[in-house]
Amino acid sequence: MKIVALSGSRVGSKTRTAIDYTIKALNDKYPDHEVTLIDLADYDIQFSDGRNYMEYEGDTKYVTQTVMEADALIIGTPIFQASIPATLKNIFDLLPVNAFRNKVVGMLGTAGSPKHYLILENQLKPILGYMKAQIVQSYVFIEEEDFQRKEIINDDVLFRIDRLVEDTVILADTYQRIREEKDAQYDF
Amino acid sequence: MDKYRIDPSKGLEFGLYTLGDHLPNPETGDRISAEQRIHEIIELAQLAEQAGIDFFSVGESHQDFFATQAHTVVLSAIAQATENIKISSSSTIISTLDPVRAYEDFATIDLISKGRTEIVAGRASRVGNFDLLGYNLRNYEDLFEEKFDLLLQINENEIVNWDGQYRAPLRNARVLPRPKEGSLPIWRAVGGTPASARKAGYAGVPMYLAHLGGPTAIFKRSIDAYRDALEYSGYNPAEFPVSTAGFFYVAETTQQAQRETYPHINEGMKRTNGQGFPKQHFAQGADPRDVMNIGSPQEVIEKILYQHELFGHQRYIGQMDFGGVTFDQLKRNIDFIGTEILPAIRKYTAQK
Numbered sequence: 229m230k231i232v233a234l235s236g237s238r239v240g241s242k243t244r245t246a247i248d249y250t251i252k253a254l255n256d257k258y259p260d261h262e263v264t265l266i267d268l269a270d271y272d273i274q275f276s277d278g279r280n281y282m283e284y285e286g287d288t289k290y291v292t293q294t295v296m297e298a299d300a301l302i303i304g305t306p307i308f309q310a311s312i313p314a315t316l317k318n319i320f321d322l323l324p325v326n327a328f329r330n331k332v333v334g335m336l337g338t339a340g341s342p343k344h345y346l347i348l349e350n351q352l353k354p355i356l357g358y359m360k361a362q363i364v365q366s367y368v369f370i371e372e373e374d375f376q377r378k379e380i381i382n383d384d385v386l387f388r389i390d391r392l393v394e395d396t397v398i399l400a401d402t403y404q405r406i407r408e409e410k411d412a413q414y415d416f
Numbered sequence: 417m418d419k420y421r422i423d424p425s426k427g428l429e430f431g432l433y434t435l436g437d438h439l440p441n442p443e444t445g446d447r448i449s450a451e452q453r454i455h456e457i458i459e460l461a462q463l464a465e466q467a468g469i470d471f472f473s474v475g476e477s478h479q480d481f482f483a484t485q486a487h488t489v490v491l492s493a494i495a496q497a498t499e500n501i502k503i504s505s506s507s508t509i510i511s512t513l514d515p516v517r518a519y520e521d522f523a524t525i526d527l528i529s530k531g532r533t534e535i536v537a538g539r540a541s542r543v544g545n546f547d548l549l550g551y552n553l554r555n556y557e558d559l560f561e562e563k564f565d566l567l568l569q570i571n572e573n574e575i576v577n578w579d580g581q582y583r584a585p586l587r588n589a590r591v592l593p594r595p596k597e598g599s600l601p602i603w604r605a606v607g608g609t610p611a612s613a614r615k616a617g618y619a620g621v622p623m624y625l626a627h628l629g630g631p632t633a634i635f636k637r638s639i640d641a642y643r644d645a646l647e648y649s650g651y652n653p654a655e656f657p658v659s660t661a662g663f664f665y666v667a668e669t670t671q672q673a674q675r676e677t678y679p680h681i682n683e684g685m686k687r688t689n690g691q692g693f694p695k696q697h698f699a700q701g702a703d704p705r706d707v708m709n710i711g712s713p714q715e716v717i718e719k720i721l722y723q724h725e726l727f728g729h730q731r732y733i734g735q736m737d738f739g740g741v742t743f744d745q746l747k748r749n750i751d752f753i754g755t756e757i758l759p760a761i762r763k764y765t766a767q768k
Contacts, residue, residue: 277553279543282690283479296690324691411695416674
């Protein structure tokens with residue numbers, strides 16, 4: 229199974245730190261799966277101009293293609309101005325409307341304030357749902373105080389990341405099995 | 417309808433189209449050469465004519481996995497190789513061509529074919545042509561509208577005076593040669609939404625409506641929107657033909673037709689559009705209410721007649737060669753069309 233861990237911002241370090249822990253958990257628990265990190269800070273990605281994702285060049289093409297080839301994603305996002313960052317929204321805008329069909333998507337959010345807890349519920353989930361993702365309903369929300377110098381110092385957060393990783397992989401495995409069973413029933 | 421060379425008393429016209437895709441056969445993994453693919457397209461047009469099919473058209477896509485970038489050249493070979501069948505593009509991406517040169521090509525093909533040539537102009541669903549031919553995708557809509565309008569003006573007037581943004585002005589320009597009957601049927605290609613169909617209506621041109629799959633009733637909305645926009649702009653919808661275009665494939669049974677065509681469509685779409693065709697949607701395509709004409713000859717006949725009843729359209733064209741379908745399979749389809757499908761369609765849609 230191909231899993232993409234996506235860090236959705238070019239600003240700060242909290243989301244990337246949390247995604248690094250997520251990747252470590254994925255590699256520890258599921259060494260056979262292929263895990264790819266996409267940190268949007270590492271790429272120069274153009275804004276969507278409406279073309280098919282295959283027709284972009286360079287970093288934009290690499291990132292969209294890698295996302296499209298994934299069986300499961302874990303998306304990490306900070307909260308900016310009470311929403312997801314434009315860098316992350318642009319990734320969604322670059323992709324087709326059904327981009328997450330047959331994909332499982334888990335989420336983690338980092339924020340400076342507990343007031344942002346429902347942003348993922350109210351803003352990220354509807355986008356993923358519209359794009360046909362199977363969403364892992366529980367997400368991990370991590371606050372400023374859980375970090376210390378690019379490390380997570382709250383064991384509760386680490387436990388929650390472990391559960392997110394397990395839930396994402398179990399759901400992806402399950403949906404894949406169900407889909408294969410169903411597809412096998414078709415007579416073509 | 418005369419202007420568009422459509423005789424409604426003869427009933428629904430039936431045609432075939434190819435995008436000119438050049439894809440591997442997913443059953444074997446092999447891909448024929450571009451040379452063979454182009455020759456097979458020309459031969460397919462000849463076989464279509466022999467079977468009594470009304471129309472054959474070739475698309476223009478400038479990117480990997482396509483072979484008919486120079487679609488007018490392929491059409492001129494078809495014009496020479498055939499006698500009676502109507503021929504056209506499907507579609508010509510006029511946005512990134514010079515309408516003067518495009519018209520010269522099509523008028524010449526019309527003379528070679530002795531008055532059988534039409535143009536279907538579209539905006540492109542694959543946009544590789546913009547970078548390759550030196551156009552900015554940001555001008556996607558303006559390029560099409562301006563150049564399509566110029567194409568229509570050249571069609572209506574032998575001498576053209578014209579000013580625009582994306583091409584040098586024309587001063588008393590004579591665009592020659594003229595087509596056999598003075599002008600060509602020029603259609604506007606529309607995909608997807610009723611809003612897109614309206615644009616063809618506002619422009620007062622006949623419409624080509626592409627449909628991949630989904631309930632037939634959904635596409636009725638686009639046709640209604642087109643006719644409504646025609647009326648809004650002061651045209652009489654009864655004078656403007658509508659054509660639909662979508663997947664077509666027949667075999668002895670619907671199951672067999674689905675089995676023979678699904679891998680081609682699924683793998684072909686992955687390569688050209690970046691996403692396959694979900695099996696669940698494809699399975700629904702067998703429903704008589706779905707617009708996808710894939711099935712046994714009898715079921716496809718019933719679907720086409722149902723579509724005709726709903727749409728009141730003048731022409732349906734089927735795409736059956738997408739994704740590396742073998743030539744033997746295409747020949748079997750042509751046999752079914754000639755012996756079963758055409759007689760039934762004409763029997764039930766021609767005026768008695």
